Amino acid sequence: MTQKHFTDERWSDYVRGLSPAPDAAAIHQHLEAGCEPCERSFRFWTIVAEVANSEAQNEVSEGQVRISRSAYLSWWRGRMLPQRATMARLLFDSMLAPLPAGVRGHGPSSRRILGRAGQWSLDLRFEPSPGKHLFLVGQILGPESAQSHKTGFPVLLMSPDALVAETTANQFGEFQLQLQRANGLRIYADVPGRRPIGMSLPDLQSPLPPEDTPVP
Ligand SMILES: [Zn+2]
Incomplete structure (x- = not known):
């Protein structure tokens, strides 16, 4: 039918x-x-x-x-x-819980956020960057069948009333963005021919966890 x-x-x-x-x-x-x-x-x-x-x-x-x-x-x-957009739910935030065993961290000062929406997964890593900025290295992956795996797709970062930053994910769904620390941000993957995927980001204004100082 x-x-x-x-x-x-x-x-x-x-x-x-x-x-x-x-x-x-x-x-x-x-x-x-x-x-x-x-x-x-x-x-x-x-x-x-x-x-x-x-x-x-x-x-x-x-x-x-x-x-x-x-x-x-x-x-x-x-x-x-x-x-x-189909909104992803937060699966993990390294600010709230330590990384599970076997999941590679990227230095003590980075923050890792994982989300999921249906068959789509979001893996976002925030690194400190000079001033009030953060550097976001992310990957948004969909089902094998997704056309995005051949073409890439736009990734948009939005505040409640404006477009904050924009880039294009490559064929592997990988992308990088620089952003200002802020509250109420949402990230969207505008995948061609599909329902967009979105995720509300947690508060990014609080500082990243401090670098571990070795105990003497
Ligand atoms: Zn139809």
Whole structure:
């Protein structure tokens, strides 16, 4: 049995807010269920609608398409990403518990955080960096089937109201970021064609554990 998706016509109406209410509800529910092909369709038709909208007003230029794409990106990141992400739960924080035997630490002054969301795992290591900064070395890994393992994907660090830092994970899901110590940060993996993965980071304002001083 093949799963029922939606026609282009219905998408086009949906992204422009023209769907009849039951139809909009059905599409919304289907997206919420995490259908990947429809997630892609949704993103695609949203861009199309924005470009079409600017075309309707005047001749569309390449610049406008670019602006429309960046408007789309900032809308997606600011509004949709936080709403649509599957949030990982915290499995481990070296600030709260010592590393289990067999798990390699990276020096006493680093902090390691592990999280999990379904088949996705997040491994984040925070190192001190000059000033009020931290250096984050991370890896976000999904199921073997994830397309991200061929292409890499954007990794975004967001405060409640702004994008704080952005980078691209490589094909192994590895990435590095520099950030300011802050509270209320969230990290997101915006994996193409999938529901984004997110995780709320614990308080990063408190200092990392001090370097061990050898007992004489
Ligand atoms: Zn679908």
